[in-house]
Amino acid sequence: MSKPVPPLVPMSSPDLTDAERQAVMGVLQTPNLSMGPQIGKFEDAFCGYIGSKHAISVSSGTAGLHLCVRAAGIGPGDLVLTTPFSFVASTNVLLFEQAVPVFIDVDPLTGNMDPALTAQAARDLVAGGKAAQRWLPRTGAGTTGNLKAILGVDVFGQPADWDTLGATAREYGLGLIEDSCEALGAEYKGRKAGTLADSAVFAFYPNKQITTGEGGLIVTDNDQAALLMRALRNQGRAPGDTWLQHTHLGYNYRLDDLSAALGAAQMNRLEELLVKRETVAEWYRFRLTKIAGITVPFIDKTTTRVSWFVYVIRVDPGIDREALAQRLAERGIPVRPYFLPIHLQPYMVERFGYRSGDFPVTEDLGERGLALPFSGVMTEEQVELVCQTLEAVL
Numbered sequence: 506m507s508k509p510v511p512p513l514v515p516m517s518s519p520d521l522t523d524a525e526r527q528a529v530m531g532v533l534q535t536p537n538l539s540m541g542p543q544i545g546k547f548e549d550a551f552c553g554y555i556g557s558k559h560a561i562s563v564s565s566g567t568a569g570l571h572l573c574v575r576a577a578g579i580g581p582g583d584l585v586l587t588t589p590f591s592f593v594a595s596t597n598v599l600l601f602e603q604a605v606p607v608f609i610d611v612d613p614l615t616g617n618m619d620p621a622l623t624a625q626a627a628r629d630l631v632a633g634g635k636a637a638q639r640w641l642p643r644t645g646a647g648t649t650g651n652l653k654a655i656l657g658v659d660v661f662g663q664p665a666d667w668d669t670l671g672a673t674a675r676e677y678g679l680g681l682i683e684d685s686c687e688a689l690g691a692e693y694k695g696r697k698a699g700t701l702a703d704s705a706v707f708a709f710y711p712n713k714q715i716t717t718g719e720g721g722l723i724v725t726d727n728d729q730a731a732l733l734m735r736a737l738r739n740q741g742r743a744p745g746d747t748w749l750q751h752t753h754l755g756y757n758y759r760l761d762d763l764s765a766a767l768g769a770a771q772m773n774r775l776e777e778l779l780v781k782r783e784t785v786a787e788w789y790r791f792r793l794t795k796i797a798g799i800t801v802p803f804i805d806k807t808t809t810r811v812s813w814f815v816y817v818i819r820v821d822p823g824i825d826r827e828a829l830a831q832r833l834a835e836r837g838i839p840v841r842p843y844f845l846p847i848h849l850q851p852y853m854v855e856r857f858g859y860r861s862g863d864f865p866v867t868e869d870l871g872e873r874g875l876a877l878p879f880s881g882v883m884t885e886e887q888v889e890l891v892c893q894t895l896e897a898v899l
C-alpha cells in the first residue's frame with residue numbers, strides 16, 4: 506500500500522454564497538429555531554417549483570421515504586417492488602416496517618428499475634404459487650402478504666420509466682413512491698421528477714443538488730396522505746392535538762428553521778445551481794468521450810432534463826477498477842465505486858440469503874461504475890486535471 510495523498514480535487518462540495526449565510530444568521534436573531542416561519546417558506550418554494558399541492562419538510566431523505574411507506578399503509582409481510590441499484594435507504598425504509606423488498610434488476614444503460622421486469626414480477630406475484638416464488642428472497646421473508654407498492658428510484662439524477670411503472674401500479678392497484686433524492690430538477694417527458702408517482706422525496710445532504718446540511722422533503726397531491734405525514738413527522742400529533750397528545754405512533758422527523766432557511770436560500774438559486782452542474786457534466790462528457798476504456802453516462806430519450814447528481818463513468822470489462830481507483834487516489838484524484846448493490850450488503854445477505862449472480866445487471870454496474878469528483882463549483886481546470894490523470898492511468 507502506498508501512502509495516502511491529500512485529494513487535489515474534493516469528491517463533492519456544496520455551493521454556498523452570502524445569501525445562504527445571511528439566511529441562517531437571520532434565523533439566529535430570532536427565537537424560532539424550530540417550528541418557525543422558515544419551514545413554511547421552504548415548503549412553499551417546493552410547491553411552487555414542483556407544482557405539487559403539498560410539500561412536507563423532514564429531517565432527512567430517509568425520514569421522508571419512511572413516512573411515504575407509512576402513508577402508503579405498507580406493513581409487516583407486504584411485498585414492495587424496488588431496485589437493488591440504489592442507496593440503501595430506499596430499501597431500509599421497507600425493512601423498518603417489516604415489509605419485504607422484492608428486487609427488480611435494472612436497465613443496463615440507465616441503471617433504473619427495468620419496467621418490463623417490474624410488470625412481469627407484479628403479474629407473477631399476484632398470480633402466486635410457483636411463478637411468484639422466483640421473485641422472493643431465499644430466506645427471511647417470513648409469511649409474505651400482498652403485493653402492495655412500487656418504490657422506484659431516479660438513479661444519478663435521471664428519472665425511471667414512470668409511465669410504465671405507473672401503468673403496472675394502476676393495473677394491480679399498487680401504491681407508487683418516487684425516491685427522487687438524487688433528481689431535484691430532473692424531467693421525464695417534460696414532467697418534473699417529484700410529480701411522477703403518488704408521493705416523492707428529495708434529500709439535502711451536502712452532496713445533493715441543494716443542501717440543508719441534513720434534511721429531506723416529501724411532495725404529494727394527496728391531501729389525506731399529507732395530513733398523516735405531517736402528523737407522523739411531529740411525534741404523531743394530529744391537527745388539534747396539544748403538545749402532549751399523540752393520535753398516532755409518530756417520530757421526530759422535523760426539519761429545523763436554520764436548515765429550512767438555508768434550503769429556501771438554495772431554492773432561490775436552484776436554476777443557477779442546476780446549470781452549473783450541467784456545465785461541469787458537459788466538460789466531462791466532451792473530454793471523456795475521447796478516452797478509450799471507459800463509457801460516459803447514458804441519457805435516455807425519456808429524460809428531457811438530467812439533474813446531475815454524481816458523474817459516474819463505467820470502466821470497460823477487463824479493466825481492474827480497484828487498481829484504477831487506487832492509482833487515481835495516489836495521484837490526488839478521489840473516486841468511488843458506485844453503487845455497491847443493496848442485496849449484497851452484509852445485513853441483506855444475512856437476512857435474505859442473497860448471492861452474487863442474483864441480480865446480474867445491478868452487479869455488473871456495481872462492479873464497473875466509478876464516480877468521479879463532481880460538484881457545481883468545480884472549475885474547468887479541475888475537470889481537466891481529473892480527465893488527464895484518468896487518461897494517463899488508463
Ligand SMILES: *Cc1c(COP(=O)(O)O)cnc(C)c1O
Nearest residue numbers: 565566567592594686687708710
Ligand atoms: C441521498 C439519498 C437518500 C436519502 O439520504 P439521506 O441521507 O437520508 O438524506 C435516499 N435515496 C437515495 C437514492 C439517495 O441518493
